[in-house]
Amino acid sequence: MKKILIVDDSETIRITVSTTLEGAGFTVVQAVDGIDGLAKLAENDVSLIILDVNMPRLGGLEMLERIQAEPKFSKIPVVMLTTEAHFSLIERAKKLGAKGWMIKPVKPENLIAAAKKIST
Amino acid sequence: MIDGRNTLATIVQSSAVSLFQVYAIAVAPIIASRTLPSNLDLQLSSTVSFSSPVLSGNLCLFLPPDLAAMAKWPGQKALDPKDWTRELCNQLLGRIKNRLHGCDIDLRTGLPMSVTGTLLDRHRSGKSPEVVFGFRTLRGEVIVTIAGAIDFARIHYTGKNVSAQEGDVIIF
Numbered sequence: 001m002k003k004i005l006i007v008d009d010s011e012t013i014r015i016t017v018s019t020t021l022e023g024a025g026f027t028v029v030q031a032v033d034g035i036d037g038l039a040k041l042a043e044n045d046v047s048l049i050i051l052d053v054n055m056p057r058l059g060g061l062e063m064l065e066r067i068q069a070e071p072k073f074s075k076i077p078v079v080m081l082t083t084e085a086h087f088s089l090i091e092r093a094k095k096l097g098a099k100g101w102m103i104k105p106v107k108p109e110n111l112i113a114a115a116k117k118i119s120t
Numbered sequence: 121m122i123d124g125r126n127t128l129a130t131i132v133q134s135s136a137v138s139l140f141q142v143y144a145i146a147v148a149p150i151i152a153s154r155t156l157p158s159n160l161d162l163q164l165s166s167t168v169s170f171s172s173p174v175l176s177g178n179l180c181l182f183l184p185p186d187l188a189a190m191a192k193w194p195g196q197k198a199l200d201p202k203d204w205t206r207e208l209c210n211q212l213l214g215r216i217k218n219r220l221h222g223c224d225i226d227l228r229t230g231l232p233m234s235v236t237g238t239l240l241d242r243h244r245s246g247k248s249p250e251v252v253f254g255f256r257t258l259r260g261e262v263i264v265t266i267a268g269a270i271d272f273a274r275i276h277y278t279g280k281n282v283s284a285q286e287g288d289v290i291i292f
Contacts, residue, residue: 009231012199012207054210056231083214085283086221094292101290104211105142110289117291 002119003027003044007037007063008052008081013104017050017081020108021115034058038066041073048119050102053082053089061093068097077118081106124272125251127223132253135215136264138286139208140257144192147255147262160237163263164188164201166209167240169230170217174275177268179216180240181209184260206234212264214286221283223275 004026006017018028029044031037033055041049049067053060060080067073079100080093090101099118102111133149140147164183170176188201210232217227250267284290 010207010210011203015199054229054231083211083217083286085214085218085285085288086226087282087284090284090290099292101284101288101292103284103286103288104214106287106289110287114289114291 001025001027002047003029004048004050004115004119005029005031005037005040005044005046006050006081007031007034007040007055007060008050009033009055010052013052013081017111020111023108024112024115026115026119034060034063034066037063041067041076046076048115049076049078050081050115051078051098053080053084061096064093064096064098075120077120079114079118124275127275127277128251128266128270128272129253131216131219132251132264132266133255135212135219136253136255136262139212139215140255140262142287143190143208145187145190145257147257150254150256150261160240163237164205165237165240166202166206166232166234168209168213168232170213170227172220172225172227174223174225174271175220175227175266175268177266177270179209179213180263180265180267181205181212182237182240182263182265183208184257184262186259187257187262190257190259202234206232211286218283218286220275222277222280224278224280225275 006014008014014030021028029040031040035058051060077099080098081102083104085103162185167178167180169178183205188204253264255262
């Protein structure tokens with residue numbers, strides 16, 4: 001069973017994403033910000049990271065940079081999930097190594113399809 | 121020429137209507153600049169800051185306490201109404217921000233906070249100008265306020281399309 005890490009400071013988002021993906025057969029690990037996300041990443045073998053952009057302590061793009069700089073994690077696909085939609089920010093995430101960008105709120109069927117397509 | 125106040129009102133109202141629609145809640149805009157409800161501590165409320173050369177201040181969102189029970193989401197798991205309000209505030213400002221890109225305005229946004237209605241009202245007071253938007257729902261009124269420094273003369277559509285849409289999934 002593939003494991004997905006969701007990193008978001010909103011409990012509402014963590015619960016709705018987890019419920020949706022667990023219903024599609026994934027196992028989901030939750031983290032509340034970038035620092036917690038890196039800790040959970042070290043403890044779990046995940047097939048996909050779903051990452052918010054604006055979070056306290058460590059934001060999503062900063063966490064993405066740290067993931068890409070760590071050979072042990074750099075092959076894990078990352079998809080951003082955020083309210084941010086400016087093309088310049090999306091392009092920045094792509095250059096940093098993200099595999100996708102989803103703008104909240106995302107329909108459950110689209111979230112599942114993206115997870116199935118991108119997870120390793 | 122369309123007044124900047126009308127442009128901002130159109131952006132806020134369309135953003136709120138489309139956002140609540142996602143959660144299967146119908147909201148209808150009512151007359152702007154209404155007074156706030158007197159029972160603020162019974163309201164679910166949240167605030168988030170924003171800044172740009174044209175608009176800088178806070179958006180506040182007040183929801184009737186029973187509204188969260190109407191919302192539909194995957195799995196129908198019980199969510200914390202306060203956190204849901206905080207996330208709604210975040211998503212509402214996100215929509216407003218994305219629409220303001222069409223006015224060549226790029227807001228920097230803060231992190232939303234869940235606070236009591238009274239505290240939020242005290243925080244709002246004294247900030248001028250303030251624009252109050254009301255929305256009718258089956259469980260009472262939703263109130264959105266935008267307060268701070270607003271240069272209405274510079275809020276006008278330029279037709280630029282520099283952002284994706286809410287709900288979009290972009291695979292690289």
